[in-house]
Amino acid sequence: MLGGLARRVAFVERMRAEGAQALVVDSGDLFFDSRAGGDSNQVLTKARLIGRAYKRMRASAINVGDLDLLQGLDFLRKETSQGLPLISANLSDSSSKHPIFSPYIIKEISGIRVAFFGLLAPEFRPEIEPTIQKIMGAKILVKDPVEAAQETLQKLKGQADLVILLSDLGLHKDQMVAKAVPGIHFILGGHEGRFILKSHRTEATHIFQSSAKGMYVGQLRLTVEKPGSSFKDEREAQNIQEKINNLQLHLRSLQAAKGRRRGQSIEDLDRAVQDVTRQKNALEEELRRAKESGPQGNRFLFALVPMEVRLPEDEEVRKWTAEAAMDKD
C-alpha cells in the first residue's frame, strides 16, 4: 500500500522542516477520476479536501488536466479564488478567447526565477468526452499545445531562469512539444500516470512522470550554476555505463549464436556484432566525456519517493478527512 493525502502533506512538511527549499507542483488530473461525472456530492467533498491540502502544502502551480473538468468550471474557479494556483496556457473561454486560468506562474526560489506553465490535451479521453461535452458544451476551447507553448515561451522571455511545463498531454505529445519548442528545461508530465525513473530526453528537455494516485512523490533536485542553461543528469555516467553493460551482454549472446551456427552463413550475425560494437564504442566515448566533465554546471537528480504507509501523516489533514466522513476512496 502506497500513498495517502495526509502522508503526502507530512512528507512535504518534513522536507521543508529539514531545510529543503521546495516547490510543490501538480501536472493535472488531481481532483477526479474518470467516473466522477455523476453524483457530485462525495466527489466534490473529496476534491475540496485535496484543494485544501495542496494549499496547506503551499503548492506553487497546479495544471488543469482533462479529468479536472469533470465537475465543470465553477469548482475550479472557486478553488482559484480561494488561493489554489491553477494554471493552463491552452484552456480558453471559447467566446472571449481569453485564458480561463493564468497561463503561467513565476516563483523565485534560492534567487532563481522558475516559470511554470500548463497544458492539457485538446482531445479528451473517449470515456469522459460525453460528460465534458454535456457540462461544458461549447464554452471552452483547448488550443493546440505546441502553439500555446510557443506563445508562452515568447511571453516568458527575459522573465525566468528556468522554464517548466506541467503537462497533462502524455509522453508522446510532451516529446512533440519539447522538439518543437526549444527553451523548456523540464516537462513534469502526466495524463498516463507512468512510473518513470530516468528522464526521457528530447533535445535539451528532460521529461518525467511521477506515477499515479499519489503513491509516489517525484522529487527533482536541481542545482543551478548557470541560470538559463540546460541541465544534465547527475547519474549520466551511471546511466551510460548501464547501457554499455547491456550491449556487452548482447554481444556475448551474438557470439554464442555464431558458435552454434556451424557450417551455416553467419553474415547477419557479423553485421549485428559490428552494429552493436559501433554503438558500444560511441557510448564509451560518451562515458569518457561525461566522466571528464564531472559534477559541474546545471544538474539534476530525479527520484520517485514512495509514500509508504509507515511514513507519518499530517494530523490536520487526517482531521479534515475524518470530519468529512471520508474513510475510503
Place this chain on the structure above:
Amino acid sequence: MELRKKINLRALQMGGLFIALFVLAIFPVFTPGAKAKEAEFLLLHTNNVTGHLFPCPT
C-alpha cells in the same frame, strides 16, 4: 615647506587608497579555482492523483 610636502604625500596616499577601494568595488575579484555560486532546490511533483485520499495497493 617640509610640513606641506608631508601633507601632500599623505593626501596622495589617501587618494590612492580611495581609488583602489573604488576599483575593487566595481570590478569583482576572481580567485583561481573559485567556484560559481550554486542554487539548490527541490521540485516536489505529483500527477494523476485522480481524487485519491487514501493509500492504494501497488
